[in-house]
Amino acid sequence: MAPTYTAPEVLNDEQLIFQLSVTDTSGQSATDSVQVTVSNDDPPIAYAGTDQAVSEGDFVSLDGSGSSDDIAVVSYRWVQASGTTATLSDATLVNPTFTSPVIRSDEVLTFQLTVNDIGGQTSSDTVQIFIAASTPYSYSGDTKAIIDANCVDCHAPGGRKASSPMTTYAEFMLYASDAAVNIESGSMPKPPGSLSAADIAIMLDWIGGGSPEN
Numbered sequence: 001m002a003p004t005y006t007a008p009e010v011l012n013d014e015q016l017i018f019q020l021s022v023t024d025t026s027g028q029s030a031t032d033s034v035q036v037t038v039s040n041d042d043p044p045i046a047y048a049g050t051d052q053a054v055s056e057g058d059f060v061s062l063d064g065s066g067s068s069d070d071i072a073v074v075s076y077r078w079v080q081a082s083g084t085t086a087t088l089s090d091a092t093l094v095n096p097t098f099t100s101p102v103i104r105s106d107e108v109l110t111f112q113l114t115v116n117d118i119g120g121q122t123s124s125d126t127v128q129i130f131i132a133a134s135t136p137y138s139y140s141g142d143t144k145a146i147i148d149a150n151c152v153d154c155h156a157p158g159g160r161k162a163s164s165p166m167t168t169y170a171e172f173m174l175y176a177s178d179a180a181v182n183i184e185s186g187s188m189p190k191p192p193g194s195l196s197a198a199d200i201a202i203m204l205d206w207i208g209g210g211s212p213e214n
């Protein structure tokens with residue numbers, strides 16, 4: 001009375017016509033037909049975007065907008081397949097973003113995109129993001145100048161904080177880990193002094209990397 005069937009694969013949209021005949025107990029019969037349109041729904045094609053080369057700490061956008069389907073792509077899902085974990089803004093967006101993670105040496109992160117079409121068919125593609133580790137900062141080349149310009153006013157003989165001088169590498173190293181905390185919280189340098197965001201990043205990166213004396 002209620003048979004079922006699986007719609008066949010078709011190359012183009014097609015009409016199927018089913019005819020039903022019923023016969024009653026006295027042998028009288030009648031027929032009717034029903035028309036079913038089977039549309040041709042191709043699977044989607046996932047496209048995770050072109051590979052990118054970025055630097056540590058860069059803002060990165062993934063781009064799945066090149067994915068296609070003959071009817072419609074209805075969902076996107078990104079999964080990181082390799083590399084230091086990056087936190088995606090939203091793994092179900094067509095264009096999720098992330099900040100490239102802090103890494104020790106150059107790395108490749110791989111992300112896999114899976115898309116679904118309206119018929120539930122799926123397809124996947126991967127994209128590679130090459131991350132260049134930033135060059136380690138050095139005392140002589142980077143941080144001595146920042147300390148000289150922002151700290152030794154007070155942290156030197158004759159200054160407000162002459163008891164903790166920071167005029168040489170060895171002197172600074174006695175306070176390096178405290179300095180990182182104070183710089184990060186903004187309590188050093190004392191007002192009216194202040195460090196630019198770039199100088200803060202350099203100081204923290206240098207101290208965090210073991211404050212090399214090079």
Ligand code: HEC
Pocket residue numbers: 147150151152153154155160161163164175178179182183188189190191192193195
């Ligand atoms: C305007 C003066 C002044 C400047 C500029 C200054 N400091 Fe200080 N610093 C002080 C004083 C005074 C103290 C003592 C604690 C307090 O009063 O908060 C101190 C304390 C510290 C301490 C805690 C250890 C200690 O000696 O007591 C660290 C670490 C420190 N400063 C790092 C820095 C760094 C790094 C810079 C530059 C980025 C800097 N300070 C710039 C005045 C200054």
